[in-house]
Amino acid sequence: MSRSTRKAGLKLCLIGLAAVLMYGGTAAAGVLSVCIDKSSPGASMDYGVARAVAAQQGNTLKVHEFDGSGSGDDGFPARQFNKLAHDSCALVLGYPIDADEKSVLPGLHATAPYGHTGFVLVTAKGSKATDLDQLPSHTSVAVTYQTTPNLYFIDHPQLQADVHLSNEDALKALEQNKVHAAMLWQPTVVKYLSQRREAGRFAYHELHEPHAQFNLVALYDSGNASVAAAFDKSIASMTASGELARILALYAETGPAQPMVHVAVHGRPGSAWWRPRTRRTADRSCGSAELKRRHATASRAHAAALPKLFTDAQATEGKEKFLAICARCHGPALEGRVGPALKGPNFASAKADFHVGDVFTIVSQNMPATAPGTLEHQDYVKIMAFLLRENGYPAGKKALTYDEAKASKVELRYHGT
Numbered sequence: 001m002s003r004s005t006r007k008a009g010l011k012l013c014l015i016g017l018a019a020v021l022m023y024g025g026t027a028a029a030g031v032l033s034v035c036i037d038k039s040s041p042g043a044s045m046d047y048g049v050a051r052a053v054a055a056q057q058g059n060t061l062k063v064h065e066f067d068g069s070g071s072g073d074d075g076f077p078a079r080q081f082n083k084l085a086h087d088s089c090a091l092v093l094g095y096p097i098d099a100d101e102k103s104v105l106p107g108l109h110a111t112a113p114y115g116h117t118g119f120v121l122v123t124a125k126g127s128k129a130t131d132l133d134q135l136p137s138h139t140s141v142a143v144t145y146q147t148t149p150n151l152y153f154i155d156h157p158q159l160q161a162d163v164h165l166s167n168e169d170a171l172k173a174l175e176q177n178k179v180h181a182a183m184l185w186q187p188t189v190v191k192y193l194s195q196r197r198e199a200g201r202f203a204y205h206e207l208h209e210p211h212a213q214f215n216l217v218a219l220y221d222s223g224n225a226s227v228a229a230a231f232d233k234s235i236a237s238m239t240a241s242g243e244l245a246r247i248l249a250l251y252a253e254t255g256p257a258q259p260m261v262h263v264a265v266h267g268r269p270g271s272a273w274w275r276p277r278t279r280r281t282a283d284r285s286c287g288s289a290e291l292k293r294r295h296a297t298a299s300r301a302h303a304a305a306l307p308k309l310f311t312d313a314q315a316t317e318g319k320e321k322f323l324a325i326c327a328r329c330h331g332p333a334l335e336g337r338v339g340p341a342l343k344g345p346n347f348a349s350a351k352a353d354f355h356v357g358d359v360f361t362i363v364s365q366n367m368p369a370t371a372p373g374t375l376e377h378q379d380y381v382k383i384m385a386f387l388l389r390e391n392g393y394p395a396g397k398k399a400l401t402y403d404e405a406k407a408s409k410v411e412l413r414y415h416g417t
């Protein structure tokens with residue numbers, strides 16, 4: 001068996017956010033080695049669960065990323081899972097197993113379920129319907145080609161199928177009011193909604209139909225039974241302590257936390273979560289009024305000397321993006337919620353010792369946490385401009401570019417009052 005260890009060392013050591021990803025290799029003492037489908041809409045969840053389990057076990061995490069989106073009509077070939085589990089990692093995370101069938105791929109075993117996902121009914125928010133039977137007759141319902149929900153029209157002949165080639169198209173049809181409901185894979189819906197300002201217009205509900213519910217498991221081959229047993233043990237303890245629910249809840253877009261993960265229309269693997277090592281921040285206010293005033297004067301003087309990295313227009317557009325995409329986790333005033341505060345002395349502190357490029361790297365590669373890296377480059381730049389302005393940096397005449405933001409060694413310190 002070849003055990004090549006290609007280390008694609010993407011090493012992000014940025015305050016609370018540290019991710020060490022290495023490619024290849026199998027389980028060894030002190031290492032938890034997992035495979036994650038980077039094409040899965042819930043890949044960030046897989047990372048979350050993997051990081052949390054590795055931390056819980058005191059192991060280093062090794063991640064082998066693969067692209068499970070497959071090609072052609074057949075999707076990702078099932079035997080690839082055997083190969084991954086044999087050659088690349090001890091556990092292949094995020095594999096969804098039909099809750100009604102419990103079938104595992106031949107030659108592989110599954111851990112106990114650690115998450116849950118499935119097909120959901122998506123409706124406009126005002127709609128009272130939470131189930132197919134409650135939709136008015138002749139409602140047209142968007143579905144994606146060759147997915148299980150196509151079969152639900154057989155038992156619900158009062159509904160009209162509107163079949164789309166991709167989940168994205170089906171969601172667009174709903175967004176444009178061409179259909180009044182859709183039946184789609186939950187992680188796809190969550191990922192899509194997390195990128196839209198219209199998110200508030202939709203609601204989704206579990207579908208109570210055959211083969212709509214899935215459990216997420218990790219697949220392994222018999223050589224890694226002990227790793228799987230340790231994984232199950234960690235998951236059980238994180239379930240008991242509430243930590244698993246906390247991790248999963250981070251990705252629940254609406255309503256009560258419901259672990260949601262990724263796809264598996266024709267046997268594609270899924271995904272799981274992410275460990276929020278949130279630095280809780282409470283802006284400390286300075287003692288006396290005199291101190292405050294002196295501090296204010298000092299920072300105004302300082303601000304004059306600060307580099308002008310962005311234009312006001314960029315920051316203003318960035319604010320709009322921030323409110324639409326980031327505010328639900330970081331707060332509309334950047335005060336921090338699930339995610340840490342992004343403004344103030346505890347964020348841009350000497351202790352954190354951030355440079356503009358560091359923060360930009362976090363934002364552009366890891367945010368929004370539920371759909372990392374999915375915004376347009378320009379939108380990341382505008383959001384960065386907004387974060388700088390909020391932290392007391394002055395606007396200038398020259399616009400910030402993506403490459404400048406990424407490379408910037410300008411120290412990030414809070415210069416507000």
Ligand code: HEC
Pocket residue numbers: 015016017018250251275276277278279322325326327328329330338339340341342347359362363367368369370383
């Ligand atoms: C689903 C929730 C969520 C969304 C949406 C989200 N974040 Fe985050 N963000 C987090 C969490 C949780 C952390 C803490 C991660 C850690 O430290 O491991 C974080 C960390 C960060 C950090 C690092 C801050 C620090 O001091 O460690 C920055 C900067 C950031 N987010 C910016 C953004 C921006 C900009 C957006 C919008 C494009 C965004 N986030 C969207 C949850 C979210």
